[in-house]
Amino acid sequence: MDFNLSSEDEAFRRELRDWLDANLPESERIPPVDFMFEENAEQWQRRLRWHKKMHAAGWVGISWPKEYGGRGASLIQQLIFAEEMSRACAPRLVNTMGIMMVGPTLIHWGTEEQKKRYVPKILSAEEIWSQGYSEPNSGSDVASLQTRAVEEGDYFIVNGSKVWTSDAQHADYCILLVRTDPSAPKHKGISYILVDMHSPGVTVRPLVQMTGASGFNQVFFEDVKVPKKNLIGEKNRGWDVAITTLMFERSGVGENRDLSATARELARLARQIEINGRSAWENSSVRQRIAQFATEAAALKHTVARQLTRRLRGQQPGPEGSITKLFASELNLRMNYFAMELLGPYGQLSYRAPGAIDEGKWSVRMLGSRALTIAGGTSEIMRNIIGDRVLRLPRD
Numbered sequence: 001m002d003f004n005l006s007s008e009d010e011a012f013r014r015e016l017r018d019w020l021d022a023n024l025p026e027s028e029r030i031p032p033v034d035f036m037f038e039e040n041a042e043q044w045q046r047r048l049r050w051h052k053k054m055h056a057a058g059w060v061g062i063s064w065p066k067e068y069g070g071r072g073a074s075l076i077q078q079l080i081f082a083e084e085m086s087r088a089c090a091p092r093l094v095n096t097m098g099i100m101m102v103g104p105t106l107i108h109w110g111t112e113e114q115k116k117r118y119v120p121k122i123l124s125a126e127e128i129w130s131q132g133y134s135e136p137n138s139g140s141d142v143a144s145l146q147t148r149a150v151e152e153g154d155y156f157i158v159n160g161s162k163v164w165t166s167d168a169q170h171a172d173y174c175i176l177l178v179r180t181d182p183s184a185p186k187h188k189g190i191s192y193i194l195v196d197m198h199s200p201g202v203t204v205r206p207l208v209q210m211t212g213a214s215g216f217n218q219v220f221f222e223d224v225k226v227p228k229k230n231l232i233g234e235k236n237r238g239w240d241v242a243i244t245t246l247m248f249e250r251s252g253v254g255e256n257r258d259l260s261a262t263a264r265e266l267a268r269l270a271r272q273i274e275i276n277g278r279s280a281w282e283n284s285s286v287r288q289r290i291a292q293f294a295t296e297a298a299a300l301k302h303t304v305a306r307q308l309t310r311r312l313r314g315q316q317p318g319p320e321g322s323i324t325k326l327f328a329s330e331l332n333l334r335m336n337y338f339a340m341e342l343l344g345p346y347g348q349l350s351y352r353a354p355g356a357i358d359e360g361k362w363s364v365r366m367l368g369s370r371a372l373t374i375a376g377g378t379s380e381i382m383r384n385i386i387g388d389r390v391l392r393l394p395r396d
């Protein structure tokens, strides 16, 4: 990996920065890690409008091939994109799962007809996507899933339930893993289908996280008819497709996070807080902790860049995505815990409570950052994958 940017990449950065400066008013800028806050309908609509504005200017799905509505930008440029969005405190785009996981999976596995039908509307957010993998009794061991799909003429009839389904309350479609051969070994009898969330028999029930936000849901499927043409890949071979989606998910979770910004925020917070009558920033152990976080955030950034080398060679993301997923989510958690240490009793004040420092956002972040160590595969599972498939350690 060459860390020096080419003139083309520098020009890309300038173009994006100028566009953001011209199109993103100060009042719309929010730190990107604050997505664990409760979002009301008006805020969702605001993000949707922002997404459409970015899409109209060609800034959504930038690394996607041009023929599918992307910009054909290199992966280095995708990295620059994440940095600039974070630097500008730009609101998150909507349809994250569609853009990060579903689109790339369909581009890889879908038929031409499926790609033409679904992919463009992902970028434009005309259709919002969700991911139906986890079930009440199948999370880490997702291959043990029980949601059934039985063939009937030109349809699959789906029955079962999925849980922790993010954005299902907004979703028009869901990538759904279903068991189509209950007699086969668990990884072999699974199929990957696309389900219209407005179909009769689909019920979405919100679940509330400890932050108070209800961004995910339990979804029930009762005799839901899904056309067979919505099958991705081969019947009973859906596990291979599912893994492609997971690799895109895990590498994306790490990539989109510029934690240097959080280290800078911690430094600012330390200057605000007093310990024994003196600014916390004057305490060398506080400065050392923050310097350590800043160093780790820089290491993460370079590890992401190394991982991109593989994709620059035209390969799909591999198990190394687990390294950045694990490291980014755990570092984020540790930084938020440290903020609570700095805040001391002020950390107890809830969001926007009178007297709360930084509006009390750190406690919400601290609670919310635990979720990222679970979503997309828990830290324990990431460690298992790294041990097994990256380090090739013996199984026992």
Ligand SMILES: Cc1cc2nc3c(=O)[nH]c(=O)nc-3n(C[C@H](O)[C@H](O)[C@H](O)COP(=O)(O)OP(=O)(O)OC[C@H]3O[C@@H](n4cnc5c(N)ncnc54)[C@H](O)[C@@H]3O)c2cc1C
Pocket (backbone or CB within 6 Å): 130, 131, 132, 133, 134, 135, 136, 137, 138, 139, 140, 141, 163, 164, 165, 166, 167, 216, 371, 372, 374, 375, 376, 377, 378, 379, 380, 381, 384
């Ligand atoms: C914010 C958020 C959003 C999510 N969004 C989605 C979504 O959109 N779609 C979706 O399908 N799912 C989603 N999930 C679900 C997520 O993928 C699962 O929560 C995760 O895979 C863990 O599964 P589980 O909750 O069933 O825990 P379990 O698998 O029951 O694990 C419980 C504990 O046991 C540990 N454990 C389990 N197996 C092993 C093992 N082999 N070795 C060591 N330790 C082990 C785990 O690490 C964990 O600590 C989301 C989760 C969160 C938190």
